[in-house]
Amino acid sequence: MLELLEERFRGAFACPTCRGGLTGAGQDSHCARCGRTYSGSAGYVDFAPEIRMKPGLGPFYMQDPLHVTRYEPATRDAFLDIMGENWARELTPSVEDDYLRAGLESAEGLVLDLACGSGRWTRTLMRQLGGGRVVGLDLSVAMIDLVRAALPELCVVRGTALRLPFADGSLGAVNCSNALQLLPDPREVLREVGRCLGPGGVFTAFTFRRSDRPAYRYFQRRHEDTFSVRAFPVADLVTWLAAAGLELVDLRTPAGMVLFTARRGAGSRPD
Numbered sequence: 001m002l003e004l005l006e007e008r009f010r011g012a013f014a015c016p017t018c019r020g021g022l023t024g025a026g027q028d029s030h031c032a033r034c035g036r037t038y039s040g041s042a043g044y045v046d047f048a049p050e051i052r053m054k055p056g057l058g059p060f061y062m063q064d065p066l067h068v069t070r071y072e073p074a075t076r077d078a079f080l081d082i083m084g085e086n087w088a089r090e091l092t093p094s095v096e097d098d099y100l101r102a103g104l105e106s107a108e109g110l111v112l113d114l115a116c117g118s119g120r121w122t123r124t125l126m127r128q129l130g131g132g133r134v135v136g137l138d139l140s141v142a143m144i145d146l147v148r149a150a151l152p153e154l155c156v157v158r159g160t161a162l163r164l165p166f167a168d169g170s171l172g173a174v175n176c177s178n179a180l181q182l183l184p185d186p187r188e189v190l191r192e193v194g195r196c197l198g199p200g201g202v203f204t205a206f207t208f209r210r211s212d213r214p215a216y217r218y219f220q221r222r223h224e225d226t227f228s229v230r231a232f233p234v235a236d237l238v239t240w241l242a243a244a245g246l247e248l249v250d251l252r253t254p255a256g257m258v259l260f261t262a263r264r265g266a267g268s269r270p271d
């Protein structure tokens with residue numbers, strides 16, 4: 001529930017439909033502007049009651065209670081190997097931890113783990129920043145059930161990355177690990193991140209880059225088609241970040257992956 005956050009951060013939430021302010025009524029959140037109520041009866045606020053994940057085998061696995069318990073121990077690594085050419089394990093969980101810790105060291109304010117999944121890296125953020133400063137968001141009920149069991153002190157909400165339930169400029173940092181490739185409109189997701197970050201706010205992310213080796217690209221394409229995911233030309237990510245008002249601070253490309261850190265500029269917000 002939202003009470004798991006420090007009180008000073010609870011006002012960051014806004015109606016994902018009209019961006020109006022929210023008031024709490026019991027477990028629910030109510031928007032005075034458009035009249036919608038977002039239920040908290042499941043033990044977390046559902047900010048996307050009518051939204052379902054895009055179709056496809058990858059999205060199916062992210063929502064399948066039989067698979068989600070296998071995601072962190074097994075399929076995540078296998079996915080990194082195939083999509084990210086991570087056969088030599090250039091990227092390991094502890095390398096990811098170190099990257100997040102370094103990128104978010106100076107972060108102030110409320111920190112969002114966007115598409116937090118079952119929470120392995122959300123825990124890293126909580127350990128570094130403190131539990132009352134971190135909020136996890138995911139669209140999959142199965143993932144949310146798992147992360148709530150693993151991290152009962154974490155504030156988790158159900159929502160979509162395309163319409164974040166936060167006011168303009170209300171977040172100090174956003175992390176999005178291993179998810180942009182699965183989200184329906186990554187360019188729009190970056191714009192949402194840019195909208196919600198305050199000036200100087202930090203964005204860290206890890207996703208996959210398009211292989212420039214034709215044989216491997218063929219292999220990657222088959223995986224993309226099968227699981228409804230994508231790998232990005234790095235130049236596209238850089239362009240989309242700039243369009244979202246996010247200035248690139250660091251970009252690394254271990255094997256076929258891309259890790260980057262960007263910072264919200266002080267200039268105007270994206271429309």
Ligand SMILES: C[S@@+](CC[C@H](N)C(=O)[O-])C[C@H]1O[C@@H](n2cnc3c(N)ncnc32)[C@H](O)[C@@H]1O
Nearest residue numbers: 062115116117138139140143160161177178179
């Ligand atoms: C591959 S998992 C990544 C989980 C975690 N961040 C990690 O690094 O392991 C991708 C996550 O994106 C979530 N997801 C898919 N579509 C989403 C959307 N539109 N909005 C928010 N989360 C979404 C899935 O439920 C899943 O938990």
Ligand SMILES: [Zn+2]
Nearest residue numbers: 015018031034
């Ligand atoms: Zn509203």
